[in-house]
Amino acid sequence: MEGLAKIEDLGKPRVVIVGGGFGGLELAKALRHAPVQVVLIDKQNYHTFQPLLYQVATAGLEVDAVVSPFRKILDEQENLFFRLAEVQRIDAERQVVETSIGLVRYDYLVLATGATTNYFGDAEMERNAIAMKSVMDAIELRNTVLSNFEKALQLGDEVQLNSLLDFVIVGGGPTGVEIAGALSELRKHIFPKDYRELDFRQMDIHLIQSGDLLLKGMSAEASRKSLEYLERFGVQVHLNKRVKSYDGYTVTLNTGETLVTRTLIWAAGVAGAPVDGLPPECLRKGGRYAVDEFNRVKGHPHIFAIGDIAAMESTEYPEGHPMLAQPAMQQGRLLAHNLERLLAGQAPQPFRYDDKGSLATIGRNHAVADIKLLGKDLKTQGFLAWIIWMFVHLMSLISFRNRLFVFLNWTWSYFTFDKGRRYIIGPTREPVPVEATTEKAIV
Amino acid sequence: MEGLAKIEDLGKPRVVIVGGGFGGLELAKALRHAPVQVVLIDKQNYHTFQPLLYQVATAGLEVDAVVSPFRKILDEQENLFFRLAEVQRIDAERQVVETSIGLVRYDYLVLATGATTNYFGDAEMERNAIAMKSVMDAIELRNTVLSNFEKALQLGDEVQLNSLLDFVIVGGGPTGVEIAGALSELRKHIFPKDYRELDFRQMDIHLIQSGDLLLKGMSAEASRKSLEYLERFGVQVHLNKRVKSYDGYTVTLNTGETLVTRTLIWAAGVAGAPVDGLPPECLRKGGRYAVDEFNRVKGHPHIFAIGDIAAMESTEYPEGHPMLAQPAMQQGRLLAHNLERLLAGQAPQPFRYDDKGSLATIGRNHAVADIKLLGKDLKTQGFLAWIIWMFVHLMSLISFRNRLFVFLNWTWSYFTFDKGRRYIIGPTREPVPVEATTEKAIV
Numbered sequence: 061m062e063g064l065a066k067i068e069d070l071g072k073p074r075v076v077i078v079g080g081g082f083g084g085l086e087l088a089k090a091l092r093h094a095p096v097q098v099v100l101i102d103k104q105n106y107h108t109f110q111p112l113l114y115q116v117a118t119a120g121l122e123v124d125a126v127v128s129p130f131r132k133i134l135d136e137q138e139n140l141f142f143r144l145a146e147v148q149r150i151d152a153e154r155q156v157v158e159t160s161i162g163l164v165r166y167d168y169l170v171l172a173t174g175a176t177t178n179y180f181g182d183a184e185m186e187r188n189a190i191a192m193k194s195v196m197d198a199i200e201l202r203n204t205v206l207s208n209f210e211k212a213l214q215l216g217d218e219v220q221l222n223s224l225l226d227f228v229i230v231g232g233g234p235t236g237v238e239i240a241g242a243l244s245e246l247r248k249h250i251f252p253k254d255y256r257e258l259d260f261r262q263m264d265i266h267l268i269q270s271g272d273l274l275l276k277g278m279s280a281e282a283s284r285k286s287l288e289y290l291e292r293f294g295v296q297v298h299l300n301k302r303v304k305s306y307d308g309y310t311v312t313l314n315t316g317e318t319l320v321t322r323t324l325i326w327a328a329g330v331a332g333a334p335v336d337g338l339p340p341e342c343l344r345k346g347g348r349y350a351v352d353e354f355n356r357v358k359g360h361p362h363i364f365a366i367g368d369i370a371a372m373e374s375t376e377y378p379e380g381h382p383m384l385a386q387p388a389m390q391q392g393r394l395l396a397h398n399l400e401r402l403l404a405g406q407a408p409q410p411f412r413y414d415d416k417g418s419l420a421t422i423g424r425n426h427a428v429a430d431i432k433l434l435g436k437d438l439k440t441q442g443f444l445a446w447i448i449w450m451f452v453h454l455m456s457l458i459s460f461r462n463r464l465f466v467f468l469n470w471t472w473s474y475f476t477f478d479k480g481r482r483y484i485i486g487p488t489r490e491p492v493p494v495e496a497t498t499e500k501a502i503v
Numbered sequence: 504m505e506g507l508a509k510i511e512d513l514g515k516p517r518v519v520i521v522g523g524g525f526g527g528l529e530l531a532k533a534l535r536h537a538p539v540q541v542v543l544i545d546k547q548n549y550h551t552f553q554p555l556l557y558q559v560a561t562a563g564l565e566v567d568a569v570v571s572p573f574r575k576i577l578d579e580q581e582n583l584f585f586r587l588a589e590v591q592r593i594d595a596e597r598q599v600v601e602t603s604i605g606l607v608r609y610d611y612l613v614l615a616t617g618a619t620t621n622y623f624g625d626a627e628m629e630r631n632a633i634a635m636k637s638v639m640d641a642i643e644l645r646n647t648v649l650s651n652f653e654k655a656l657q658l659g660d661e662v663q664l665n666s667l668l669d670f671v672i673v674g675g676g677p678t679g680v681e682i683a684g685a686l687s688e689l690r691k692h693i694f695p696k697d698y699r700e701l702d703f704r705q706m707d708i709h710l711i712q713s714g715d716l717l718l719k720g721m722s723a724e725a726s727r728k729s730l731e732y733l734e735r736f737g738v739q740v741h742l743n744k745r746v747k748s749y750d751g752y753t754v755t756l757n758t759g760e761t762l763v764t765r766t767l768i769w770a771a772g773v774a775g776a777p778v779d780g781l782p783p784e785c786l787r788k789g790g791r792y793a794v795d796e797f798n799r800v801k802g803h804p805h806i807f808a809i810g811d812i813a814a815m816e817s818t819e820y821p822e823g824h825p826m827l828a829q830p831a832m833q834q835g836r837l838l839a840h841n842l843e844r845l846l847a848g849q850a851p852q853p854f855r856y857d858d859k860g861s862l863a864t865i866g867r868n869h870a871v872a873d874i875k876l877l878g879k880d881l882k883t884q885g886f887l888a889w890i891i892w893m894f895v896h897l898m899s900l901i902s903f904r905n906r907l908f909v910f911l912n913w914t915w916s917y918f919t920f921d922k923g924r925r926y927i928i929g930p931t932r933e934p935v936p937v938e939a940t941t942e943k944a945i946v
Contacts, residue, residue, distance in 0.1 A: 104926075123565070124567060131698070132921075144927075210586075253574075253579075254572075255576040289908070468911070472904060
């Protein structure tokens, strides 16, 4: 679509931000008092708090708790204009981005498009697996788990039944570990009550990790303990194994082993989600833009990239920073500062990542934490780590309202052992057709 | 599908309930200690609290607040078996219902399938209007309202713009009145902040009622006051007018007037949702089963119908009881009692409707109430009615958890003037294509 999108021109330098994830949103907010016009473009009208998506997927939280509409977050920011649109191409020559609502002119362009699920080119896997990157992914997983059990009630054949009751999670990073843990909690506290007619000793949860460690980026203690907790909760952890193929029914591992499941959750990799239009030499491995220490895309002084989509190569991080919320937010904040400096004719300041540590929860009372506290490294696992995990996540939520409601939800679930969002609304992954075992005669 | 659905046989008389709305759910719960096996069949896995759907549609409540999974509500009821299935046909001869999961045998069958939107045969209206009967309807309306405004930002043409900003609601019953009121609140408190670039003086809300009264079933005071409140809130109420046609863009009234809107909400009628298989003489006007005073479908001693789908004709209610939650729940409770009596060889007791009154809310601090209090008729409008409305709806919600969270939500919204669920997730009604006004040159 040619033609200019209808956005008032404030007569100030215009900063166009593509993507309202952790990095883009932080940047937009930090530009609040800057002498610029900010145009934030996203294909959704809400910010997603991805670290808690797995709780939506496992019926612990409602969608509401993990999304915040951009217009609500930013409605008092007068220099900001939000547009719901898809960005199709960057035209660096003309300084415009081509979008689904027309051309948008920029003085400075910031790419904050984040990451997308990486199937490493396996189209069959992409078709059959469920990912865990978006709200729709989370809803789909929740609906699919619940539908599986409803269908399982009609099955007599043992193998067919197991294919519906068993789950295979690929990827031993935080998402994989957290989903495996949450499913094991549902198996223990919820499903046997909901589905008295099914025998949940038949429900297997497999977690497959290509390397020999879970939570690879974390400390050795965290890796070891997360494995111990998962095994205690009855999750079957397969280390040093890879999935070779999955046809929607049979999972084949590189060892020749096979598992049967209708639900494979793919948490094994993400890749940058670059936009068309910049020359290929701007891109690094994994679809990330090569940026300098000011987050400038190499060769394009007016184009920046922050967060997952940016690979700022340094001696400490030769392949760029980890694809997490913290680097994205810190880059967003610094870039706001640097844009103000640039406009004032001052030199920008280089980015230094302040790694505050990592956390992952395995289940009720069980988490692992590697954090910095008062300048010291603290490595802890178990109940204290779980309390820290909850506190950090609550404090990171966007609004006070979300914090309050998530806190109340968690408190409620903790004392009642309940996870109440067990309804099937919206998309469900239809499995490869199952032949229901029905008896011939009417008894 | 032939073949028997796999449901354990308890060796007790089996009561099959089709539909878990207010009537079916109440019956299922009341049969908790009865010497029967209860099979509850619904095409959703959750009960919907329909009276608050309009708040989901207008971003006031999350879906979570108005639905409850059946398995959660009923998980301690040992004689109950829930099945997620569609019922296709009744075979009264063989005493089975044909469903999407196979045949289900019954000793007693209770039809509690409720009502569906009635377009009175107008296929064009059905295609173009949004209804307000299901959770998906409510989500669709919310998404459509928000998408309209996002699209409106790109329009220059005045008429096109108004077609996106204006809303037409057909039907002056509680649903129509409540949606009109809620939209006027959004127009006053929320939208102007979210969409600073739009002029909300251009947003018109039309409510069309075929008769000369709003809230027809209620008292004259309630009708008069609801009209007064709506007009005070800037809703354009059209009494004694009918919609002749709607092509997705132009609404033509019987007076020859036309209105232009891309969003017409149809709240003008419901009809029973009968199941195939019973002879046509069982059905009355509006698709309801003719039942005797014990809710037995005429000519079928083992088949009952309760709630919206049942027309129990009496001198007081010549066309059956009003299609509301109260008669359905009372019939459900009495039928549980009567089934126990029948099994004990006792005569059943006839149904007498205890009309506890009606309530409707127009907006913040404004509702109308016709209720019975300590045996006396109380008619009140305004703040007191609004407090009563909230109290009654809170107490009617299924679980303590839902009551607590809805209460907190309402309290939060009351003091902050906020309605936070303004995200577009799930289906959106795509309007008849709008030609975006885009300028030719890049300025």
